Amino acid sequence: MSTSAIVMMVVAMLVMWGGLAVSVVNLLRQGAVEDRAEDA
Amino acid sequence: MGTTAGRVPEQAAEERRRGSFSSRRVFILAAIGSAVGLGNIWRFPYVAYENGGGAFLVPYLVALLTAGIPFLLLDYAIGHRHRGSAPLSFARLRRGTEGLGWWQVAICFVIAVYYAAVLAWALRYTFFSLDQAWGPDPEAFFFGEFLQAGDVAVTADVVPGVLVPLALVWLAVLVIMALGVQRGIGLTSLVFIPVLVLAFVALVVQALLLPGAGAGLDALFTPDWSALTSASVWAAAFGQIFFSLSVGFGIMITYASYVRRREDMVGSGLVVGFSNSGFELLAGIGVFAALGFMAQAGGVAVDEVASGGIGLAFIAFPTIISEAPAGALLGVLFFGSLVIAGITSLISVIEVVISAVRDKLETSRLTATLAVGVPVAVLSLVLFSTTSGIYVLDVVDHFVNQYGILVVALVSMLVVAWGLRALTGLGEHLNVHGRPRVGAGWRVLTSVVAPAGLAVVLVLALRDDLETPYEGYPTWLLAVFGWGMAVALPIVGFLLARLRWRAGTHLDGPPPGSDPAAPLHVTPTTELAPGSGHEGGRR
Numbered sequence A: 001m002s003t004s005a006i007v008m009m010v011v012a013m014l015v016m017w018g019g020l021a022v023s024v025v026n027l028l029r030q031g032a033v034e035d036r037a038e039d040a
Numbered sequence B: 001m002g003t004t005a006g007r008v009p010e011q012a013a014e015e016r017r018r019g020s021f022s023s024r025r026v027f028i029l030a031a032i033g034s035a036v037g038l039g040n041i042w043r044f045p046y047v048a049y050e051n052g053g054g055a056f057l058v059p060y061l062v063a064l065l066t067a068g069i070p071f072l073l074l075d076y077a078i079g080h081r082h083r084g085s086a087p088l089s090f091a092r093l094r095r096g097t098e099g100l101g102w103w104q105v106a107i108c109f110v111i112a113v114y115y116a117a118v119l120a121w122a123l124r125y126t127f128f129s130l131d132q133a134w135g136p137d138p139e140a141f142f143f144g145e146f147l148q149a150g151d152v153a154v155t156a157d158v159v160p161g162v163l164v165p166l167a168l169v170w171l172a173v174l175v176i177m178a179l180g181v182q183r184g185i186g187l188t189s190l191v192f193i194p195v196l197v198l199a200f201v202a203l204v205v206q207a208l209l210l211p212g213a214g215a216g217l218d219a220l221f222t223p224d225w226s227a228l229t230s231a232s233v234w235a236a237a238f239g240q241i242f243f244s245l246s247v248g249f250g251i252m253i254t255y256a257s258y259v260r261r262r263e264d265m266v267g268s269g270l271v272v273g274f275s276n277s278g279f280e281l282l283a284g285i286g287v288f289a290a291l292g293f294m295a296q297a298g299g300v301a302v303d304e305v306a307s308g309g310i311g312l313a314f315i316a317f318p319t320i321i322s323e324a325p326a327g328a329l330l331g332v333l334f335f336g337s338l339v340i341a342g343i344t345s346l347i348s349v350i351e352v353v354i355s356a357v358r359d360k361l362e363t364s365r366l367t368a369t370l371a372v373g374v375p376v377a378v379l380s381l382v383l384f385s386t387t388s389g390i391y392v393l394d395v396v397d398h399f400v401n402q403y404g405i406l407v408v409a410l411v412s413m414l415v416v417a418w419g420l421r422a423l424t425g426l427g428e429h430l431n432v433h434g435r436p437r438v439g440a441g442w443r444v445l446t447s448v449v450a451p452a453g454l455a456v457v458l459v460l461a462l463r464d465d466l467e468t469p470y471e472g473y474p475t476w477l478l479a480v481f482g483w484g485m486a487v488a489l490p491i492v493g494f495l496l497a498r499l500r501w502r503a504g505t506h507l508d509g510p511p512p513g514s515d516p517a518a519p520l521h522v523t524p525t526t527e528l529a530p531g532s533g534h535e536g537g538r539r
Helices: A003-039 B009-018 B024-035 B038-042 B044-050 B053-082 B086-093 B095-131 B138-146 B160-179 B181-208 B213-221 B225-229 B231-245 B251-256 B265-298 B309-323 B327-361 B365-384 B389-419 B423-433 B440-467 B475-496
Strands: none
Touching: A003 B053, A003 B213, A003 B265, B009 B327, B024 B181, B024 B251, B024 B265, B024 B327, B038 B044, B038 B231, B038 B265, B038 B309, B038 B327, B044 B053, B044 B213, B044 B231, B044 B265, B044 B309, B053 B086, B053 B213, B053 B225, B053 B231, B053 B251, B053 B265, B053 B389, B053 B423, B053 B440, B086 B095, B086 B251, B086 B327, B095 B160, B095 B251, B095 B309, B095 B327, B095 B365, B095 B389, B095 B475, B138 B309, B160 B181, B160 B327, B160 B365, B181 B265, B181 B327, B213 B265, B225 B231, B231 B265, B231 B389, B231 B440, B251 B327, B265 B309, B265 B423, B309 B327, B327 B365, B365 B389, B389 B423, B389 B440, B389 B475, B423 B440
């Protein structure tokens, strides 16, 4: 594989799978905050 | 199963009547199941390769963030706030827009009819993979021995090899639909989506270990930066995002209406959007690694074997499976993934129709499933298990996507944003429990950027189809199953909107008890007040 292809593949993975990871963490944290508010 | 304890009486009764997802996780998996379909596996890799390779990532991400996810959130807001099928949600938004919902229902009806046929082919090919039944010439086998495709015409010559798996697909789908929102759609998604991801990861690993895989990935990811100056490349990115996310034709409105009122729909939408794109990337890597192997085995360049759609799945992949080590495993993983991804998408499409019929006519789940499912299944069997099935399928698929989904999505967005000026209220609804919050930026993206992107895609498609008859098919075939069908769908939709709602249906605004800002444990004096919760936002 060429260097530019490797770079673009890595960037694509970071953006799409990283974006997924960040959005899952955001949702879990938001859920935890809601649960604490409900308990209170 | 969902509990109605602690909810307002109207909402509890409505949830019992319509059904609901038991948790956020089930909803997200169902929405991912709807979004991740055949297009993720066989469309995205080739679209990316054809439109700049690695450089396609730029317009693709722009389209995802500026149009795809904002539009997804709009669908969620409409369904979650108005708690109804597409027609009921639009009727509650404004009575006169109910026809838009039925137009979406009509589109889903048509898609369900032909989509099942492709699943039937994939199901059959899962078993063909075990002994490579296609022999030395997969193309001749597919069109000749398997589909028995003759001249371009509409015939009644039944192909038993398609009829039987198609009937099995419909039987399975109708059983799932009859089981209901949680026990049918929810549990199917809960099981199928993890299985799909595991199967596809295994396929990608196997494909990456094949000789020549690097050349395939090189072809897919090497950027052609000059492509970024082409309008058609940007249109391809917006088109891919819209077709792939299942937005704009009722599915996400319907699914969102089954979600508990106190739920983060923005965060859920981000997870669904990135899951869909993440799976597309995975598919791109697996498909092009396998195509790289195919090119090396044939002693040709990757561009000579690169393909998408039916050609990729039923001609290129069988060739790869025949030549690859442990090809039977590769075949079962590939076609099994197509079947699973397709089933979870098909049930979401048919749910749009069932949900609308239930809301309108107050029928039981089983009655609505049979009233919708049996005619769809019979039509599907009659049209697509014959020797002319593939031609009709190709034309219907092209026109219902380009001039059904795109047009109704564009019209709906313009009506909601500019006609009804409902974005502020819908944004407030999302913000009650949603994080990150949506604001003016979301409203601009939804009212300007996303419609503009859709309009460009539509104009370019229209120009192409008017210049050259699609795939060179005869005029009568395009007129009946293409243009005629596309024109008939909104007419049917607005005619269905003239039917009267069941007695007692709440129209004109979100139903009582749907306010996500209202407390869970409520006093009857506040929550039973007529019209409570109509504004939806935090007060």
